[in-house]
Amino acid sequence: MNITEKILAKASGKTTVQPGEIVDANVDMVMIHDLTGPLAVEAFKKIGTEKVWNNQKVVVILDHQIPAESIKAAELHKTMRQFAKDQKLRIYDVGRGGVCHQVMPEQGHVVPGTVIVGADSHTCTYGAFGAFATGIGSTEAAAVMATGKIWLKVPEAIRINVNGKFGKYVTPKDLVLNIIGKLGVDGAIYKSTEFTGRTIREMSIAGRMTICNMAVEMGAKNGIVEPDATTRKFLQNRVDTLPDLEALGSDKDATYEQTVEFNVAELEPQVACPSSVDNVKPVTEVGDVPIEQAFIGSCTNGRIEDLRLAAQIMKGKKVKDGVRALVIPASMEVYKQALAEGLTDIFTDAGAMVCGPACGPCLGGHIGLLAAGETCVSTSNRNFIGRMGSKEASVYLASPATVAASAVTGKITDPRTLETKQ
Amino acid sequence: MKVSGPAVKFGKNVDTDVILPGKYLVLVDPYDLAKHALEGLDPDFPNKAKKGVIIVGGKNFGCGSSREQAPLALKYSGVKCVVAETFARIFFRNAINIGLPVIECKGISATVDDGDELTVDFEAGTVQNLSKGKNFQVAKLPPFILEILADGGLIENLRRRKKK
Numbered sequence: 270m271n272i273t274e275k276i277l278a279k280a281s282g283k284t285t286v287q288p289g290e291i292v293d294a295n296v297d298m299v300m301i302h303d304l305t306g307p308l309a310v311e312a313f314k315k316i317g318t319e320k321v322w323n324n325q326k327v328v329v330i331l332d333h334q335i336p337a338e339s340i341k342a343a344e345l346h347k348t349m350r351q352f353a354k355d356q357k358l359r360i361y362d363v364g365r366g367g368v369c370h371q372v373m374p375e376q377g378h379v380v381p382g383t384v385i386v387g388a389d390s391h392t393c394t395y396g397a398f399g400a401f402a403t404g405i406g407s408t409e410a411a412a413v414m415a416t417g418k419i420w421l422k423v424p425e426a427i428r429i430n431v432n433g434k435f436g437k438y439v440t441p442k443d444l445v446l447n448i449i450g451k452l453g454v455d456g457a458i459y460k461s462t463e464f465t466g467r468t469i470r471e472m473s474i475a476g477r478m479t480i481c482n483m484a485v486e487m488g489a490k491n492g493i494v495e496p497d498a499t500t501r502k503f504l505q506n507r508v509d510t511l512p513d514l515e516a517l518g519s520d521k522d523a524t525y526e527q528t529v530e531f532n533v534a535e536l537e538p539q540v541a542c543p544s545s546v547d548n549v550k551p552v553t554e555v556g557d558v559p560i561e562q563a564f565i566g567s568c569t570n571g572r573i574e575d576l577r578l579a580a581q582i583m584k585g586k587k588v589k590d591g592v593r594a595l596v597i598p599a600s601m602e603v604y605k606q607a608l609a610e611g612l613t614d615i616f617t618d619a620g621a622m623v624c625g626p627a628c629g630p631c632l633g634g635h636i637g638l639l640a641a642g643e644t645c646v647s648t649s650n651r652n653f654i655g656r657m658g659s660k661e662a663s664v665y666l667a668s669p670a671t672v673a674a675s676a677v678t679g680k681i682t683d684p685r686t687l688e689t690k691q
Numbered sequence: 692m693k694v695s696g697p698a699v700k701f702g703k704n705v706d707t708d709v710i711l712p713g714k715y716l717v718l719v720d721p722y723d724l725a726k727h728a729l730e731g732l733d734p735d736f737p738n739k740a741k742k743g744v745i746i747v748g749g750k751n752f753g754c755g756s757s758r759e760q761a762p763l764a765l766k767y768s769g770v771k772c773v774v775a776e777t778f779a780r781i782f783f784r785n786a787i788n789i790g791l792p793v794i795e796c797k798g799i800s801a802t803v804d805d806g807d808e809l810t811v812d813f814e815a816g817t818v819q820n821l822s823k824g825k826n827f828q829v830a831k832l833p834p835f836i837l838e839i840l841a842d843g844g845l846i847e848n849l850r851r852r853k854k855k
Binding site for chain 1: 703704706708709712713714716717718719730731732750751754755756757758759760777779780781784785788789833835844845846849850853
């Protein structure tokens, strides 16, 4: 069995499972946030169960509309705080956590080999740690909170095997955009995507998170990387006990629907152009695209590694007049680290605005919305029509290096063409 | 379970941001959500849907976010059912869980025009285009999913099973 099948077999008390089989899996962790949580709370109350099945296994994170941007959002937050209090749940409130998919692993809620569901589509991020993690809706989250179980169809798996060393200023984000461009936005629909190969083995946890995060943009049920020493190093002081990571990996005779090979050695920085995540081109072929906003952050690219890369490019430079640059660390931990390393000084000296950890403009619900006719280059994960505000605005997706370079020049720019100070 | 109504057709990869833009996620009343259903593609859609319609989509219908407000907005605007070539998996589950019938039908989008009268029979696994005289046999949903739809959604299903 491959790693996904192994996890689903164990979670449903079976020795083996086949793709297509429907299993009733025990859930190890469920996450709800401020936009999907209130509906889940309402649905939970309708079920008529008094207490969640296990209050150690439900996590509440406020991240989408924080600090409350309207009275309506404030009411939703109040609902979530009350529910967390009543059910004695762990809640990460304003200034205590950050973007849910960063906070979950940082705070030790993600354990390799477990089943994690979250009322957010980018829950697949936790596959970076060798967990089976997938997004669900609010009603389903309510049912999981009541029963601790979920039905799942064992997915067919696509193995995405990656080799080669990244060139300068070419990142895991460029790789995943390249993969989505090749496979398409429905290229992995209902399926598991397992990332293997030397490039993945040598990749940081941050990079693996970026790649697994965007698996859902190909329609995948989950993205997953076999856990290894890198995983252990990140998690060892965050979780109580780690399982035997070697035993979790895919068997030698594991089966895959297909294997797709990628090599990053010649890969150029990639850009997903409006308004589909698979409309991907090398930055050298994007042409002259002036921008009004540059956004560095989100569950895709708001980690310390991403901020370091952006700071390296922006150091001693200025954000182009007419452009506003927003830098949003993905969590309080990342924010404090960025402060300690002097990265926030680099950004603010350049004329960028550093905001508190939250989802920010990614989903167009809060700060940094776009007016009609405006263009944003963003490190986030979706460029759909209206995603970041006006339906007549355009969103381009790229790596932190490309977004930082573009903020400086005022148009979408290949980071390799900028002089940088070390 | 049978559903009938005129078709309203959309293309491929209809995402949840065009079905229900993020700025409306703070709304809690499903009828308020419904006022903005498919605003990203057709601001007049809620008026068209009022009489009760069947959406016909291309591949990957409902891709993007896990927001359940997307199928809720469709359901409360008057959409009786969504028939598509394929669905994004979270949207598919969400629709069933809130009691909005959905079914996959390969080849449907090329043979339907706006306004065609459709009938979907979930038990029989058929989609009929009465205006064009075309019938499709589709993969039936598993019995436990049909049960959830018949109950009106997952919560109602859980409540009924609890009472037993």
